[in-house]
Amino acid sequence: MTLKFAILGLLAEKPMSGFDLVGEFSTARSVIWPAPQNEVYKILRALLAEGAIKVAERGARGRVVYAITPDGQKALVAWLGEPSDYTMRYEPMLKAVFMRQAPPTLRRKIAKADLDFAHSQLAALRKADTEHKRAGNRDNRQDARRLVILFYEAIEKWAKETVE
Amino acid sequence: MTLKFAILGLLAEKPMSGFDLVGEFSTARSVIWPAPQNEVYKILRALLAEGAIKVAERGARGRVVYAITPDGQKALVAWLGEPSDYTMRYEPMLKAVFMRQAPPTLRRKIAKADLDFAHSQLAALRKADTEHKRAGNRDNRQDARRLVILFYEAIEKWAKETVE
DNA sequence: ATATCACATGTGACTTCTCACATGTTAAGG
DNA sequence: CCTTAACATGTGAGAAGTCACATGTGATAT
Structure with missing residues (x-):
């Protein structure tokens, strides 16, 4: 479930497509929380279904840009407020x-x-x-x-x- | 696969039962690499099958104490020598x-x-x-x-x- | 024009992880 | 004795994560 909020958090900073998000997770930031390309698209579909994000724009080559919704904002802040899991995998x-x-x-x-x-x-x-x-x-x-x-x-x- | 070596590493320090290992992963050390009870026993069966560990002792209440074998030692050192995965989950x-x-x-x-x-x-x-x-x-x-x-x-x- | 490469998303099989529950055994205290 | 609690292992379902491959589109350079 943590990866879901990682994606939601990135979309809170600025609207992005699945492809953009995959890029975010495969460079410097991947060091903090990795995500296979596969999972990114799966989670986007889930977030869309629960109304945390919405389609902001459709571009060339099937590109779909997602933006966070007010509901998504609430969910993100709620997650931030929850007690953290302090177990580490490193x-x-x-x-x-x-x-x-x-x-x-x-x-x-x-x-x-x-x-x-x-x-x-x-x-x-x-x-x-x-x-x-x-x-x-x-x-x-x-x-x-x-x-x-x-x-x-x-x-x-x-x-x-x-x-x- | 990392958890497998976590267990192998603990058995390299001293022979232990599944129950003992579960204890190791649920206290202070769990902070470094968590493991549900379930997985511990599953991995023990796998390690036994590949000959990395052996049954060292059978105690009361079905207790089975495992010890690392020379093959297991080799596998552990080989893993230590491999390049690390530097992605973190925290x-x-x-x-x-x-x-x-x-x-x-x-x-x-x-x-x-x-x-x-x-x-x-x-x-x-x-x-x-x-x-x-x-x-x-x-x-x-x-x-x-x-x-x-x-x-x-x-x-x-x-x-x-x-x-x- | 057209070949090529980067863009962009998707599917399926498989492993690992998590959660919840189930089962039997011995030690210890009343 | 008999109840209770800690010891000890196990099973099964489902979610999350991984790996490898598949598919189509648009830009750009020759």
């Missing part, structure tokens, strides 16, 4: 739990990979940050970007300690 | 992305809840840390605990900034 963290089962060389290799990934993400996030500031348009994602930056800095710190 | 982080869709009061409420949760987790983790140090037995989980502590400290920092 493979690198699970691997850390069992790392000691592997020889030191492998442990260092794993930490190195995590470090590289954290660096690439941090670079992208910081670039997005400065670009948003330069553009000066209001930025709905600043809270999240801050959180994700802190998150990868934590990974970075851990990985550095572990590589040594 | 609802609080997703909510942060769409937070600005909610009024400031609600935003503060969400951040407060995250802060409280981070605090409770940090307290538990630090307690486990000092206990392990006092006991002095070798600690397979120290890397992971360090990572999780850094993670919750990041959450804590973000939540504090956001509550203000």
Whole structure:
């Protein structure tokens, strides 16, 4: 059900088509909550059926742009207000739990990979940050970007300690 | 498939029954990778079928204790060596992305809840840390605990900034 | 013109996950 | 003894997520 609200949240920011949404989930943002192309269209149909979104525009090549409805807005805020599920699924963290089962060389290799990934993400996030500031348009994602930056800095710190 | 290795990893630390494993996944550790009771038994049957684990002991009330086999050890290390999937599923982080869709009061409420949760987790983790140090037995989980502590400290920092 | 590629959505089979319920066994207390 | 609670595993239905493939359309470059 969480993915449903991820899609609804994106549509609350601006109207988009299924194709656009697939793009959102397959790039930088996919890191926070992944979604196969398939699911996106399925959920759009469901959201449409329950009246949370509506067809805003029909374009070329069968393109359908959806926009959030007032009902959808309400549903999104209601979800935000509900107590969160604090369980996490993050493979690198699970691997850390069992790392000691592997020889030191492998442990260092794993930490190195995590470090590289954290660096690439941090670079992208910081670039997005400065670009948003330069553009000066209001930025709905600043809270999240801050959180994700802190998150990868934590990974970075851990990985550095572990590589040594 | 990740859950399979979570179970295999736990059995690599010490032999356990399905019931024991269910307990592992429903307390502190569940926070890293959740598993319904149901799945645990199903995966145990699968692991047994592929020879990654074996029956180590049969106890009262139908209790079956499983232990990892050399093949299982190999499979675990092979999994550790594979490139990680860096996609994350963590609802609080997703909510942060769409937070600005909610009024400031609600935003503060969400951040407060995250802060409280981070605090409770940090307290538990630090307690486990000092206990392990006092006991002095070798600690397979120290890397992971360090990572999780850094993670919750990041959450804590973000939540504090956001509550203000 | 027409070939090619990016755009755009869809279907079906399969695995994993979740929820709810069902069943039998031993330990422990009154 | 006998009830109760914790121990221990299991089944089945349905939702959500994954993988691979299929289909059609419009832009653009040769």
